[in-house]
Amino acid sequence: NAGVTQTPKFRILKIGQSMTLQCAQDMNHNYMYWYRQDPGMGLKLIYYSVGAGITDKGEVPNGYNVSRSTTEDFPLRLELAAPSQTSVYFCASRGTDYEQYFGPGTRLTVT
Amino acid sequence: GDSVTQMEGPVTLSEEAFLTINCTYTATGYPSLFWYVQYPGEGLQLLLKATKADDKGSNKGFEATYRKETTSFHLEKGSVQVSDSAVYFCALSDYKLSFGAGTTVTVRA
Numbered sequence: 001n002a003g004v005t006q007t008p009k010f011r012i013l014k015i016g017q018s019m020t021l022q023c024a025q026d027m028n029h030n031y032m033y034w035y036r037q038d039p040g041m042g043l044k045l046i047y048y049s050v051g052a053g054i055t056d057k058g059e060v061p062n063g064y065n066v067s068r069s070t071t072e073d074f075p076l077r078l079e080l081a082a083p084s085q086t087s088v089y090f091c092a093s094r095g096t097d098y099e100q101y102f103g104p105g106t107r108l109t110v111t
Numbered sequence: 112g113d114s115v116t117q118m119e120g121p122v123t124l125s126e127e128a129f130l131t132i133n134c135t136y137t138a139t140g141y142p143s144l145f146w147y148v149q150y151p152g153e154g155l156q157l158l159l160k161a162t163k164a165d166d167k168g169s170n171k172g173f174e175a176t177y178r179k180e181t182t183s184f185h186l187e188k189g190s191v192q193v194s195d196s197a198v199y200f201c202a203l204s205d206y207k208l209s210f211g212a213g214t215t216v217t218v219r220a
Contacts, residue, residue: 033207042200042210043155050206058207090154097162098143098204102154 002026006091006103013081013110021076021106023091029101031094032074034058034066036087037105043090049074081110113138117201117211124191124218132186132214134175134201142203144168144177144184149198149213158186158199191218 007022025032030051035043035058045058049068063085065077078085086109092100118133136144143162147155159168164179173188184201196218201211 031206042212043208045207048207092155092208094204097160099145099157099160100204100208101157102147104154 004103010107017081018079023074025093029093033092034076035090083110086110113209115201115211121215127190130188130191134184136203145202146186147200193218
């Protein structure tokens with residue numbers, strides 16, 4: 001099992017550009033999550049999904065969108081990138097004991 | 112809502128010292144409790160978990176016991192190594208994870 005995979009690992013965007021962060025899991029988990037981690041801080045929940053076709057907002061959803069067309073994939077879309085979105089983004093999926101498994105992260109810089 | 116409070120860092124120790132990181136929680140139900148570890152430049156890894164009161168999670172020499180009476184889940188390791196230098200997060204879960212702020216641990220040789 002690959003677990004949770006994320007692409008790209010690094011990305012630099014100009015202000016106003018858009019991009020999609022990819023996330024996939026091969027554990028057949030229904031719940032998936034997107035977090036952001038700012039330097040020296042904990043994680044903040046952006047969006048989550050309880051299954052294909054169902055998504056909901058977390059603590060900091062503004063400036064982001066998600067979709068969940070399959071159990072495996074949960075992409076995060078950034079529209080009109082802003083410097084405040086410079087962060088490390090982690091995707092995760094949830095196992096049967098409510099534990100979450102994290103991907104390696106995407107480091108995004110908006111300049 | 113549900114929340115986690117963990118000991119502030121940073122914590123600096125010598126190799127073979129005893130490590131404890133305090134974590135307390137507030138929850139309306141009966142959440143599962145977790146410790147995650149994040150090594151520099153990496154994602155979060157599940158270190159250990161406990162799903163009900165009095166459960167003890169353990170992994171890589173680390174232990175934590177789910178104490179309902181004190182609403183605590185303190186992390187302990189008897190003899191730390193340089194390779195244990197990382198940020199440790201306490202978390203609880205119902206439909207989502209609520210994280211503590213993280214404790215940075217540095218172990219000196």
